[in-house]
Every structure is written in structure tokens, then in C-alpha cells.
Amino acid sequence: MLQIKRPSIVDVAELAKVSKQTVSRVINESPNVSEKTRQRVLQAIEALGFRRSELARNFSQGRTHSLGVVGRDLNYFGTRTYIGIARQAEALGYSLLLKELPESGIEQIEPMLNALLDRHVDGILWAVPEIADNHAWLDSGLLARIPVPMVFLSMAPRQEATVVAYDNFAGGELATRYLLDCGRKHIGHIAGPQEWWDASERQRGWETTLQQAGMKVLPEHVAMGNWDAASGEAAFHRLLASYPALDAVFVANDKMALGVLLAAHEKGLRIPEDLAVIGFDDITESAYFHPPLTTIFQDKAALGQQAVKTLAHRIEQKFQPAVQHVLESTPLTHQLIVRKTTPAGVIKT
Amino acid sequence: MLQIKRPSIVDVAELAKVSKQTVSRVINESPNVSEKTRQRVLQAIEALGFRRSELARNFSQGRTHSLGVVGRDLNYFGTRTYIGIARQAEALGYSLLLKELPESGIEQIEPMLNALLDRHVDGILWAVPEIADNHAWLDSGLLARIPVPMVFLSMAPRQEATVVAYDNFAGGELATRYLLDCGRKHIGHIAGPQEWWDASERQRGWETTLQQAGMKVLPEHVAMGNWDAASGEAAFHRLLASYPALDAVFVANDKMALGVLLAAHEKGLRIPEDLAVIGFDDITESAYFHPPLTTIFQDKAALGQQAVKTLAHRIEQKFQPAVQHVLESTPLTHQLIVRKTTPAGVIKT
DNA sequence: ACACCAACTGTTACCGGTAACAATAAATAT
DNA sequence: ATATTTATTGTTACCGGTAACAGTTGGTGT
Structure with a gap:
């Protein structure tokens, strides 16, 4: 029942007779590697079945390519919204770390955010519906202390917060x-x-x-x-x-x-x-x-999608301020679906 | 706009004038620390606002205290199921890494599992409904190569797989x-x-x-x-x-x-x-x-809960085979809800 | 007073990658 | 032929914790 250790970059390096840095260059597609060594390294990778440990990479880079999503019940924030979030995150190369905010609420907020930050998520998506003053913590200055970009789903516009919402x-x-x-x-x-x-x-x-x-x-x-x-x-x-x-x-x-x-x-x-x-x-x-x-x-999937796009955009800005990232936005507008609970033959103004 | 670096265990150690190992002992509640130093360290932690980096801890321990959840659409696997999963995971100290398996499917399975393994999830919960032969990959021997415990939600019983399902x-x-x-x-x-x-x-x-x-x-x-x-x-x-x-x-x-x-x-x-x-x-x-x-x-929340319990149980067994972990299981039985689409006054046999 | 043990604290190595810089080899300029 | 680039590769340090082992201190038994 011996668990075989995953091969590491060092194992590959030894087999290919290069330094591990060169292996790193190959897996990151650096142009400064000769074709000959590249092939040798690729072969070694193949032979060992090597896969880069994202965990190690995340640790060393200090970013995790993952988004923290705080939701409540999914019921509200909705299956469709979630699908939009998941698909868009996948498309942009982010993983999702999900947290459920329990009803009780307020005093759970800071621990929850901290839990995400302890795992070094690159950004946070707040998908909790705005109910009564459950967003009041935004005024407490807590938001300013959060070191990663944050996007809020469907809440009243606020000075300090980035919001993606239907009108x-x-x-x-x-x-x-x-x-x-x-x-x-x-x-x-x-x-x-x-x-x-x-x-x-x-x-x-x-x-x-x-x-x-x-x-x-x-x-x-x-x-x-x-x-x-x-x-x-x-x-x-x-x-x-x-x-x-x-x-x-x-x-x-x-x-x-x-x-x-x-x-x-x-x-x-x-x-x-x-x-x-x-x-x-x-x-x-x-x-x-x-x-x-x-x-x-209302197209909830588009809502989720747009939220992730916005968040990713802000993250990229932060990590590579030099590069100009484009943020393509989806319009979020309502649509009237006429069925049988309203009279027929109406001319819409 | 300078980002202040998160204080690390070393910063705490310096402030408290101890070695970082001692700090580690304090935050892990090791009994072998004198009350005096413990207090000094705790004070330093407080003063700096230190929080342990889970990312670093995960990396150093080789386990992440997180579960990979592969779902399809949530629609089927269901909001209630998800809530059960989320709550139970939280209760047992696990984070959730979510992946959506796109319709297309089959050829996406291995990359998806690999993505989770690259992030070193401790276990995987397969929450994709069994449709036609979309679980046929289980026969390919792929499962045996997955180095972490895996639990399947709601599928036909199989020799090699742990399944949690309603009958x-x-x-x-x-x-x-x-x-x-x-x-x-x-x-x-x-x-x-x-x-x-x-x-x-x-x-x-x-x-x-x-x-x-x-x-x-x-x-x-x-x-x-x-x-x-x-x-x-x-x-x-x-x-x-x-x-x-x-x-x-x-x-x-x-x-x-x-x-x-x-x-x-x-x-x-x-x-x-x-x-x-x-x-x-x-x-x-x-x-x-x-x-x-x-x-x-059928109580879908209980289903999700039970799946997580089972998975967590197998994970603990793996990491601490010596300790006997108890697996308390919730019974999963259907319930008849009589309303108005069946005649009144029926005596149930 | 001396050996020994328990309680506490420190040292060193390691997890698996990446970043920054140094070194070597090959190619070009003078 | 020599100086200078340029392309390629290697070295070293580091990210922030934990594990294993090595000291150091003080108390106890004899």
C-alpha cells in the first residue's frame, strides 16, 4: 500500500541531466531554452508522468490563481449564477474556493474572509444577498484592510465597493x-x-x-x-x-x-x-x-460571468499593473416574457 | 499604495524573542511551552495581527484540508445537496474546491481530476449524476491511480468505488x-x-x-x-x-x-x-x-452531509491510520408526503 | 554534590516550485 | 585573434510553515 511519491521538478531535472531551473523554464514555456534540451526535458517529464504541483507554485509565487466565493444558500444567488461564475472562472484559469455564510451571519464575516485570505485567494466574490444591514460591515473599514480585490454581487451601489448587479x-x-x-x-x-x-x-x-x-x-x-x-x-x-x-x-x-x-x-x-x-x-x-x-x-448566468470577469480584471491589474487588460462587459438588461397570465393582444409602448 | 506584507511566523518570533519553532508550537497549541513564553508569543501575535498562512502550512504538510468537488450543473446535484456538503465540510474543517464538469464530458474527466490533484486536495467528491455510460471511466483503471480517497454521489454501486446514495x-x-x-x-x-x-x-x-x-x-x-x-x-x-x-x-x-x-x-x-x-x-x-x-x-442535505462525512473519514484513516475514527452515519430513507393529488382517507399498509 | 530525567527551547533540513543573479558557451564585431 | 554580445544554463536564496533532532535548564533521587 506504499504511496508512490509524485515526481517533483528535481526528479525530472536529474533524469534529464539539467538543473531544476531549466525544467522550470520548460514547463513555463520560456523561450530561452535550446530545442535540444527542451526535448530532453519533455521526454523526462513524459517518462515520469510529472505534473507541476500547483500547491508549490502557488506558495512560491504568493498567488493561488483562485477566487474565494462567499455565498448564502445558493438558493438566492442561484444555480444559474453559479454556473456563470464557474464557467467564467474556469475559462480564465481560476479555481473556486467556496464558503457558505451561515444565516447567523454578522460575526462570521470576518473569520470567513480571513479563512479565504489565509489561503491566499487572489480575489473575493461576495455573493450574499443584501438583506437589512447585513452589508453594514462595509462601513466598518474592514473592506479597506482586505488586501485583495473584491467584487460584490447584486447590492446597492456604494462608494468604496465594486458591484455587479441587475437594475x-x-x-x-x-x-x-x-x-x-x-x-x-x-x-x-x-x-x-x-x-x-x-x-x-x-x-x-x-x-x-x-x-x-x-x-x-x-x-x-x-x-x-x-x-x-x-x-x-x-x-x-x-x-x-x-x-x-x-x-x-x-x-x-x-x-x-x-x-x-x-x-x-x-x-x-x-x-x-x-x-x-x-x-x-x-x-x-x-x-x-x-x-x-x-x-x-434576468440572465443570471451572465451576471455571474460578468462578476468574475470584473474581478479577474482587477486582479490582473494588481499583479501586472504595466499590462493593459481589457474588460469586455456583458450588458445586463431585463427581458419581458409574455405568457398567459396577462391578456393577449397588447401593444408594448 | 504599498501593500504591507502579512506578518510571518518569523516576524512574531523576532518580536517575542523566541525561535520560530516556538511560535509554531504556540499556534498549534503544543503543551510543551511554558506559560510565560506562550503569553509573550500570543502578545506578539496580537500586536502584529499575525495569522498563519494556510497556504504555507498546506505546502509544508503536503495536505490542504480541502476537498475537491466535481459537479455538473448543480441543478441535479441540487442546492440542498450542496448546502449539506458545504456545512459538513465547514464543520469538519475542510475547504471546498469546486469544479464544473461541462456537458461535453468524458475527455474532460482526467484533466479535471488532475487539476484537483495538482492542488493537492485531500479527497474528491464526485457529484455528477450517472447518465448512460458517463461513469464508464471507472473501469479504465484511472480510479486506481488516484492517490486520494474518492466518494461518489448517487450512482449504481460498484466494486471499487465508495458510493453514497439514496435507494x-x-x-x-x-x-x-x-x-x-x-x-x-x-x-x-x-x-x-x-x-x-x-x-x-x-x-x-x-x-x-x-x-x-x-x-x-x-x-x-x-x-x-x-x-x-x-x-x-x-x-x-x-x-x-x-x-x-x-x-x-x-x-x-x-x-x-x-x-x-x-x-x-x-x-x-x-x-x-x-x-x-x-x-x-x-x-x-x-x-x-x-x-x-x-x-x-428525500433529504438531499443529509445526502451531501453523509458523503462528506464518509470522505473525511477515509481521509483521516489515510493520514492517521493509527487513530480509530468513528463514522457516524445518517440514515437515508425516503418519506411519503401526502397532499391533494391522491385521495384522502387512505390507510397506509 | 553528582547523575539523571523532565520540561522547555533552539537548530537544521525540507516541502517544490520561482526569482534574481552568475557563469559558461557560442556567435558576432572589430 | 580578441573583445563583446547573445543565448543558454546553473547557483543561490526564498516563500512560511512543520518535522526531527539537538541543546539547555532546573529539579529530583541518592
Whole structure:
């Protein structure tokens, strides 16, 4: 059961009868190696099955070609986002070191960041949704003490931080304007938890659009849920009670919209005739809701991708300030997906 | 913009006027340090804000206290599973290095494993669903050349491999037996893709249960989907055409069940009176389907947790063969969640 | 008072690469 | 033919810890 030691650069050097530095040059494709020795070294590498230890290389260079990703639950930050992150990181030659921030939270933040820094990640991607003041630590000066570039996913813009995010305000506008285009006059909103930045932005988009259309927006025109289908159902009952004239509702995410559809059925409301519904997210199931849900789509994979690109860009700048790196950016804009919970034959303005 | 160098163990040693070895002893809580020097060292650590470089430690020890996780899409392997993995890894002091195996697949496997080994992960968790022969590489002898413990998530048992999985066969039995208990006589199945191990196991559970109940199982009693809601809808139409007597259906996952519900509505079938439906997975939305879906639950978080425990156990065995490590295992059993797509008042046998 | 042991601390080497600089050999200029 | 480049290769130090072994000190037994 003897574990055979991985061959090291020295083993290769001995076999090829060169110094280990020359081997290093070969594996790093330095041009200053004669073709003859290069071949000899390559042969030795082949013969021994040598592979460079990234661990050793990382240690010696002081950089690890890896990104720390701090997430919460993945649920929010989302499978699609994660795929975008993973693919882009791979494409740019970075590994991902993942950490889950537990609910409890605040006092875990510094240890978590330290754990990543102790492993010398080249950069950190903060993929925790902004809820209440859980980003308040940014004001504590902690950020300034972090010696690697950091990028934040989907949070309110801040002076000191690099943020990659969708404009949820615009998304809310888009949804609400479409309901107006449908000719609806009483457009309610089922919001996500107010403490969530994304939720309050969507709500602000709804509110602003209605006001610009000359409509009054009253507190009883909104009900709040917690993103879950169950809460959407409950919120809809409350909303209908406080706003009986309701003829359309913009729901802050598709899951809650599912609950709304169920509740509306129970109340005997016809959709979309009596009530138009528009969701947010375009989860894969929403095309199979009953009826299929009109919703707002945001390309989460592109979001993750863009975040990694941005982070990598800042890292390269740091390690090779001389070289001009290009940052190609993907536009992040919402898309309206019209299905059956809004009336047919609407002309979009 | 000068980057201040992280203090190293040597800086601490100088400040505390001891050798760096003594500092090492202090941070590793060796008992052989006098209280007086310990305090002096701790003070120096505090003063400098020293933190041990895990990178250096990993390098010097030849182990990284990290697990390589190879996944596909997360979609399948699932958010819940991932949470279980992350939490358990954190609890046991392991970091996670994540890799995404692209669809293309096979020829990517060896490079991917090598990438992990180059970074000296202590163990590898293979979280790619078994589809068709995508696990055939296990027979190539590659596995034997991997110098670290490896654990496979949810695949067919194999001689040479450590597998942590739910018994999907038993899950299929559980679902089907319940439909029998409901008094149904014509129980069809909407299967996942046959190439998926999980799917074929669930189907086998269905088939076996019916046969044991003395019923005939014909090919036209099954239709196959691809896990998506859309495919569930289509499959149901086909199934109904080929098996008109159908009075119950076991659907291999909840998403397809969603499509089935939609299709059944279109056909004017009452649920559960005309058709009983049972899904699989218990995704959060299924409680809000129309009507709420009866389904089979498996605790995916426990699955991920168990996989990490198993892997960690094997790693510890390897690094400290002398110590007897205990492996506490969580039982992985399915649970029947009865909602409204099956008739009320059934006595479970 | 002397040998011996325990408790504590220090020395040296090593993990596997890379960086910076030095040395040698071959090629070109004068 | 000699000085000077240029191309190629080797030497040495270093990254920040840990392991193995070697001292040093003080207390104890006789």
C-alpha cells in the first residue's frame, strides 16, 4: 500500500541531466531554452508522468490563481449564477474556493474572509444577498484592510465597493409599465421582504411607474411576502382585502406568483380576465404554471460571468499593473416574457 | 499604495524573542511551552495581527484540508445537496474546491481530476449524476491511480468505488405501493431519462411493486420525459393515449408532475378523483401546485452531509491510520408526503 | 554534590516550485 | 585573434510553515 511519491521538478531535472531551473523554464514555456534540451526535458517529464504541483507554485509565487466565493444558500444567488461564475472562472484559469455564510451571519464575516485570505485567494466574490444591514460591515473599514480585490454581487451601489448587479428598479418599471399597457387601472404589488435590496428596488420601480402615470400609490396597494409560494398566497389574500378594486398584480418573484395563482383560483378569479399577474425571475417551472406565467427574465448566468470577469480584471491589474487588460462587459438588461397570465393582444409602448 | 506584507511566523518570533519553532508550537497549541513564553508569543501575535498562512502550512504538510468537488450543473446535484456538503465540510474543517464538469464530458474527466490533484486536495467528491455510460471511466483503471480517497454521489454501486446514495428503487416502491393502497388498478409511470441511473431505479421500483401485486406491466404503461415540466406534459399525453384506463400515475420527479397536472386539467380530468398523481423530490413549489402534490421526499442535505462525512473519514484513516475514527452515519430513507393529488382517507399498509 | 530525567527551547533540513543573479558557451564585431 | 554580445544554463536564496533532532535548564533521587 506504499504511496508512490509524485515526481517533483528535481526528479525530472536529474533524469534529464539539467538543473531544476531549466525544467522550470520548460514547463513555463520560456523561450530561452535550446530545442535540444527542451526535448530532453519533455521526454523526462513524459517518462515520469510529472505534473507541476500547483500547491508549490502557488506558495512560491504568493498567488493561488483562485477566487474565494462567499455565498448564502445558493438558493438566492442561484444555480444559474453559479454556473456563470464557474464557467467564467474556469475559462480564465481560476479555481473556486467556496464558503457558505451561515444565516447567523454578522460575526462570521470576518473569520470567513480571513479563512479565504489565509489561503491566499487572489480575489473575493461576495455573493450574499443584501438583506437589512447585513452589508453594514462595509462601513466598518474592514473592506479597506482586505488586501485583495473584491467584487460584490447584486447590492446597492456604494462608494468604496465594486458591484455587479441587475437594475431591479428598471425591472420593476418594465413589469409595471406592461400592466399599464394592458389597460389595467388597479395594479397592486406583492413585494419581497423589504429588507432585501432587490425587493425594495423592484417595489420602487412599481411605485415610480404608477406615479409617473398619474396614479396614486397607497400603502394598502402592497403586501409583503418572504419569496416563498406560501407567503405569496397569504399576501394575495391580504392584498385583495385591502385593495378590492385590484385588477392586476406585479409579484416580486415567480414562486410567490405561484401562490398568488393558487389563491386567485380559490377566490374564483379568472386569469387574466379578472386579474393580470406578472412575476419576476422566469424560473423554469413558470412556463408550466396554471396558467403559464408572464414574467421578467434576468440572465443570471451572465451576471455571474460578468462578476468574475470584473474581478479577474482587477486582479490582473494588481499583479501586472504595466499590462493593459481589457474588460469586455456583458450588458445586463431585463427581458419581458409574455405568457398567459396577462391578456393577449397588447401593444408594448 | 504599498501593500504591507502579512506578518510571518518569523516576524512574531523576532518580536517575542523566541525561535520560530516556538511560535509554531504556540499556534498549534503544543503543551510543551511554558506559560510565560506562550503569553509573550500570543502578545506578539496580537500586536502584529499575525495569522498563519494556510497556504504555507498546506505546502509544508503536503495536505490542504480541502476537498475537491466535481459537479455538473448543480441543478441535479441540487442546492440542498450542496448546502449539506458545504456545512459538513465547514464543520469538519475542510475547504471546498469546486469544479464544473461541462456537458461535453468524458475527455474532460482526467484533466479535471488532475487539476484537483495538482492542488493537492485531500479527497474528491464526485457529484455528477450517472447518465448512460458517463461513469464508464471507472473501469479504465484511472480510479486506481488516484492517490486520494474518492466518494461518489448517487450512482449504481460498484466494486471499487465508495458510493453514497439514496435507494431510488425503494423510493419507487414506496410511491407505487401508496397508489395501490389508494385502490388504484391502472398505475402508469412517467419516467426520467432511462440513461439516468436514478430514473431507471425509480422505474424498476414501480415495475417490481406492480408485479408483486400480481399486475401486468406493459411497455405502454410508461412514458419517458427529460425531467422538465414540458416533457412531463408531453409524456402524459402519450401515456394517456397508450393506456386509456389509467387512473393513477407515478411521476419520476416533481417538475414533470407539474406538467402532468397541467395536461390533466386540459383533458378535463379531475384530480385525484379521476387520476391520482404522485411525484418525487418534494421541491419547495410542489406544495403550491394545483392541486398540491403528493410526493416522495428525500433529504438531499443529509445526502451531501453523509458523503462528506464518509470522505473525511477515509481521509483521516489515510493520514492517521493509527487513530480509530468513528463514522457516524445518517440514515437515508425516503418519506411519503401526502397532499391533494391522491385521495384522502387512505390507510397506509 | 553528582547523575539523571523532565520540561522547555533552539537548530537544521525540507516541502517544490520561482526569482534574481552568475557563469559558461557560442556567435558576432572589430 | 580578441573583445563583446547573445543565448543558454546553473547557483543561490526564498516563500512560511512543520518535522526531527539537538541543546539547555532546573529539579529530583541518592
